[in-house]
Amino acid sequence: MTREALESLDKEALIQLVLAQAETIAQLTRHVEVLTARVADLEAKLGLPPKTPDNSSTPPSQGRKPSADPASSKGRRRSHPGAHRPLHPNPTRRRDILAERCEHCGTDVTGVMQTAFHAYDHIELPKIAPDVTRVTLHRGLCPCCRRPFRAEAPADMPPGSPFGPNVRAFVIYLRVAHAISFERLARLMSDLVGLSISEGALVAMLAESRRPFARQAGLIRARLLAGAVLESDETSVRVGKRNWWLWTFHHGADCCFVVRPSRGKDVVAAFLGEVRPAFWVSDRFGAQMGWAGTANQVCLAHLLRDAEYAVEAGDLTFAPGLRRLLVRACAIGRRRPALADATLRTYRHQLDAELDRLLRITPMHAEGDTLKRAIEGCRHSLFTFMVERSVPPTNNGSERALRPCAVFRKVTNGFRSEWGAHLYADVRSVLETARRRAIGALDAIRATL
CATH class of the missing domain: 3.30.420 (Nucleotidyltransferase; domain 5)
Known part of the structure; x- marks a missing residue:
C-alpha cells in the first residue's frame, strides 16, 4: 500500500488496518517459533547415531551389514579332522557281499571264511505315488423281511473328502511350516506326489482342520x-x-x-x-x-540395546555403567544352573547396590535421561530371575x-x-x-x- 493510499484513509480504517497487520504478524511469529523448534529437533536428530539391530529393537532384517574388506581375509584355514556321514542306526535292509575270486590270482574263494572290512549306506527314495483305495458300497434286498439293506462305509475311509489324514497333514505341514502359497502347493503336490489337487480343495482341507x-x-x-x-x-x-x-x-x-x-x-x-x-x-x-x-521380569536384552544406543548417542556418565551392569546380570543368568541360592542372593545384593549408585548419576545426554527414566520405571523388575530359577533374564x-x-x-x-x-x-x-x-x-x- 502506497503513502497516498494511506493518507486517503480515515482514522477508523487506519486502526482496522493496523490491527489486521498485528494479527498477521502474531500468526507469523507463532509459525516461526514452531518451525524453529522443528529445525532444532531435526538438528538434534542429525547428531544421533542410526538405530540398528545392535542398539535398538530394530528387526535384524532391517539392519545393513557393511561390506567385508577384501584385504582383511582370514587367509588359509586351519586343517581339521575329516568328517563323514554316520551309518544309519536302522537300515531298511542289509546286503552282505562276499568275494568270489581272489583279486590277485583269480582263485575261487567262495568257501573261504571272510570277515567284514568296510560298511557303507546306499540311500535312495522310493517312487512317490498316491495310494488310492476304491471303496464300493453294496446294497441288496433282505430275504427275511424283504426290505432293502446297504453296507456301511469303513470308519477309516469315510465318504466325503477323498484325502486321508496323511495327505492333509502333509499339506498343512508345507503350508504352515514352509510358507508355501496355494498355487505353488498345488503344483508341488502334482509334481512331487503325482496328486492333482485344486487350490479350492487345499483351502477346504485347511478349513476342515x-x-x-x-x-x-x-x-x-x-x-x-x-x-x-x-x-x-x-x-x-x-x-x-x-x-x-x-x-x-x-x-x-x-x-x-x-x-x-x-x-x-x-x-x-x-x-x-x-x-x-x-x-x-x-x-x-x-x-x-x-x-x-x-x-515381573523385563527383558534385559532390550535394555542392553537401549544402553548401547545411549552410549553411541553421547551419554558417557550413566549409560556405560548400566551397560556393564546388564552384561554382568545376563552372564549370571547363563551361569545360574551351577550357582547356589546363597550365591545368587549375594549377586543380587551387589547388583542392586550398583544400580542404586548408577541412578544417582546425572546423564549428560537426552538419550541418557530417557534411559534413566525407563530404568526407574522398571527398577523392581530387573533381577526377578535371581529369585525364581524358572524365570529367564531375557x-x-x-x-x-x-x-x-x-x-x-x-x-x-x-x-x-x-x-x-x-x-x-x-x-x-x-x-x-x-x-x-x-x-x-x-x-x-x-x-x-
Whole structure:
C-alpha cells in the first residue's frame, strides 16, 4: 500500500488496518517459533547415531551389514579332522557281499571264511505315488423281511473328502511350516506326489482342520495357565486389509499363539481369564506389564540395546555403567544352573547396590535421561530371575518363537481371511510345542488330526 493510499484513509480504517497487520504478524511469529523448534529437533536428530539391530529393537532384517574388506581375509584355514556321514542306526535292509575270486590270482574263494572290512549306506527314495483305495458300497434286498439293506462305509475311509489324514497333514505341514502359497502347493503336490489337487480343495482341507487344532491349542493354553511363569511377546500380521497382532504366550515345553486385531491389554485379559501367573516375562510394553501375581521380569536384552544406543548417542556418565551392569546380570543368568541360592542372593545384593549408585548419576545426554527414566520405571523388575530359577533374564525365548511367524509374514504377506489367521495360530501352537518336546512336525500334525 502506497503513502497516498494511506493518507486517503480515515482514522477508523487506519486502526482496522493496523490491527489486521498485528494479527498477521502474531500468526507469523507463532509459525516461526514452531518451525524453529522443528529445525532444532531435526538438528538434534542429525547428531544421533542410526538405530540398528545392535542398539535398538530394530528387526535384524532391517539392519545393513557393511561390506567385508577384501584385504582383511582370514587367509588359509586351519586343517581339521575329516568328517563323514554316520551309518544309519536302522537300515531298511542289509546286503552282505562276499568275494568270489581272489583279486590277485583269480582263485575261487567262495568257501573261504571272510570277515567284514568296510560298511557303507546306499540311500535312495522310493517312487512317490498316491495310494488310492476304491471303496464300493453294496446294497441288496433282505430275504427275511424283504426290505432293502446297504453296507456301511469303513470308519477309516469315510465318504466325503477323498484325502486321508496323511495327505492333509502333509499339506498343512508345507503350508504352515514352509510358507508355501496355494498355487505353488498345488503344483508341488502334482509334481512331487503325482496328486492333482485344486487350490479350492487345499483351502477346504485347511478349513476342515480348524476344530482339532483349536482343541489342541486350548489344551496347550490350559497347561500354560496352570503354571507359575508366563512369557509373552507380539508381532504384527496382515489379515485382509487390516493390521492384526500375533501374540505368543509360552514357558517351558508349551507355547500358545493367538491372533487378534488389537495390541492392547484386552488380548492378555482374554487369554488369562481369571488366572494370574506368579511371574511374567516380557519387554516394557504397557499391555504386557502388571499381570504377574508376584513379580515381573523385563527383558534385559532390550535394555542392553537401549544402553548401547545411549552410549553411541553421547551419554558417557550413566549409560556405560548400566551397560556393564546388564552384561554382568545376563552372564549370571547363563551361569545360574551351577550357582547356589546363597550365591545368587549375594549377586543380587551387589547388583542392586550398583544400580542404586548408577541412578544417582546425572546423564549428560537426552538419550541418557530417557534411559534413566525407563530404568526407574522398571527398577523392581530387573533381577526377578535371581529369585525364581524358572524365570529367564531375557525375553529372547518369545522372539525365537515368533521368528518363524515373521518369516511366514514376509513370504506370504499375511492372510486373506480371519479363519485362516486363527488356524495358523493354532497350528503354530502345536508345532512349537512339539518342537520343544522333541516331536517331529509331521508326527504332531498327524496326532492332532
